[in-house]
Structure formats: structure tokens, C-alpha cells
Amino acid sequence: SLGGFQVWRGEEAVPSNGWRREKxxxxxxxxxxxxxxxLDRDQICEYLWAEADPATAQRNFKxxxxxxxxxxxxxxDAGAESAFILREGSTYNLRPNAxxxxxxxxxxxxxxxxxRDATLLGQAMELYKGEYLPDTLYETWAxxxxxxxxxxxxxxxxxxxxxxxxxxxxxxxxEICQRILNQDNCWERAYRHLMLAYDGLNDRGxxxxxxxRCVQTLREEVDV
Numbered sequence: 001s002l003g004g005f006q007v008w009r010g011e012e013a014v015p016s017n018g019w020r021r022e023k024x025x026x027x028x029x030x031x032x033x034x035x036x037x038x039l040d041r042d043q044i045c046e047y048l049w050a051e052a053d054p055a056t057a058q059r060n061f062k063x064x065x066x067x068x069x070x071x072x073x074x075x076x077d078a079g080a081e082s083a084f085i086l087r088e089g090s091t092y093n094l095r096p097n098a099x100x101x102x103x104x105x106x107x108x109x110x111x112x113x114x115x116r117d118a119t120l121l122g123q124a125m126e127l128y129k130g131e132y133l134p135d136t137l138y139e140t141w142a143x144x145x146x147x148x149x150x151x152x153x154x155x156x157x158x159x160x161x162x163x164x165x166x167x168x169x170x171x172x173x174x175e176i177c178q179r180i181l182n183q184d185n186c187w188e189r190a191y192r193h194l195m196l197a198y199d200g201l202n203d204r205g206x207x208x209x210x211x212x213r214c215v216q217t218l219r220e221e222v223d224v
Contacts, residue, residue, distance in 0.1 A: 001032065002103050002149070003130025014071060023048055023060065024067040029133055031085065031094050032102060033145045038086075038093040047141045065092075103127055104149055111156045118167070121160040125176065128153045154184055161193040170197040186221050188214060 007014040007028070019025040026048055030039070045057035052060065065085075069076060072084055086095040094100065107127040114120035132149045136142040157180045164173035174197045180190040191214035198206040218224050 001029075001133050002107065002128055003134065005029065005133055005135060009072070019071055020067050021064065023064045024071060026136070026139075027061075027064050027068050028072070029136060030141055031092065032104075033133070033142055035094045035102070035105070038088065038091040041090045041092065044092065047139075103129070104132055104145070107149065108152065111152055114156070116159065116163060118160060118163045121156060121163070125153070125157060125160065125179070150183065154180060154187060157183075158187070158189050158193070161190065165193055165196050165200070168200060170200040173197040185217050188218065 005025075027044070030044065030047060041058070041061060042054075045052075045054070045061050048064075049057035049060050069082055069085070073082060076082065082095070084095055084098045084100065086093055107124060110120065110124035110127060114124050128149070131137075132146040133142050137146075157176050161173050161176045161180065164170070164176065173193055177190040177194045177197070180187050191210055194210040195207045198204075198210060
């Protein structure tokens with residue numbers, strides 16, 4: 001889900017046309033996003049069929065849910081409980097302890113476990129391939145999770161850059177700073193880390209370029 005969306009059933013990838021309908025994919029993305037918070041059927045309908053009248057939205061939800069069941073568990077018997085989706089009354093969420101590996105969840109755990117361990121932080125950074133569900137960029141239901149993960153990446157990458165500078169691992173510091181600035185070109189601390197790293201490499205030309213890039217970017221983007 002980080003940098004793109006791909007689902008695997010074991011070793012078999014679900015192809016882009018394997019969802020049968022776009023809304024079945026969106027419904028799964030919605031359940032992944034709210035994996036720790038059960039959603040009421042009416043909430044789901046409001047998120048995915050906001051323009052439809054209630055009766056149409058409810059009908060669309062039922063069809064879409066059945067399609068999702070078929071995509072995720074093609075061998076499942078009709079009427080049998082899903083191994084992945086739990087229904088309790090009118091609420092739906094991912095089944096606790098379902099056999100699901102989610103990169104966003106693993107990234108969050110890895111950052112928490114790493115603290116200030118550079119090796120573990122570096123491994124956590126490898127899990128962050130890009131923004132959360134980029135194909136849902138304009139969906140309100142994905143925005144909060146996307147912002148949370150982006151902020152977690154930036155703060156953790158900043159911490160790692162600081163550690164690399166302290167350890168005089170200047171090339172590693174430069175590399176992670178460039179990743180930070182690709183994500184948020186107004187992250188001022190990344191420019192500071194860059195200048196310190198280039199100073200450690202005695203590259204005064206790059207120090208000046210990093211400084212000028214910082215000044216120009218902050219002026220153009222936030223008028224400071």
C-alpha cells in the first residue's frame with residue numbers, strides 16, 4: 001500500500017482487472033485503512049457512494065462486498081465466514097489476527113521498535129516505498145492515514161540522518177536527506193543535515209548549493 005497498491009494471495013498477485021469492479025478494490029482499501037476501527041455499513045456507503053440515495057448505496061455495498069469475498073477467497077463456500085472480513089451486526093472490519101501482511105503496519109511497528117538504532121531505522125525506511133495508497137489521493141477516508149505515515153517517515157528519516165552525521169557516515173546521511181526532500185522539499189532540518197554532511201566531506205560547493213536550494217524553496221513554497 002506504500003507507493004502503490006498490490007494484493008497477493010499467497011504467491012499469486014491479484015491483477016488490476018482481477019477486482020472485477022473498482023469499488024471492490026476501494027472497499028478493501030477502506031477496510032485496510034480503518035483496520036483498527038470497525039466501520040458501520042452506513043459509514044462505508046457514505047465514503048464510497050456519497051452521491052447515491054441510501055437504498056441504492058446499500059444495494060451497491062451488498063454487491064461489492066460479495067465481489068470482494070470472491071476476489072479474496074475464491075475457494076470460500078457461499079455463506080461461510082470470511083477468513084479476512086469480520087461482520088458483527090451492521091459493522092465490518094478486518095478480522096483480528098487475520099493472515100494479512102500489510103507494509104504500512106510493518107513500517108509503523110519497525111519504526112517504533114528501532115528507536116535510535118541506525119540499522120533498524122534503515123530497515124524500516126526500506127519499507128516506506130512512497131505515499132500511502134497514491135491512487136486514493138483525493139479520497140477523504142485515506143487522507144488521515146496517508147498523513148500519519150508520511151509524518152512518521154519524515155520524522156524517522158530525520159532521526160536517521162542525524163545519527164549518520166553523528167557517526168560521520170556522510171554519504172548515508174546525504175542519501176536519506178535526499179529521500180526526505182523528495183517527500184517534503186520544505187523539511188528544513190534535511191538541508192541542515194545535508195550541509196553538515198557535505199562539510200564533513202569538505203565539499204564547500206555542495207554546502208552552498210544545499211543552502212541556496214533551501215532558501216529558494218522556503219521562499220517559493222511558504223514565503224519565508
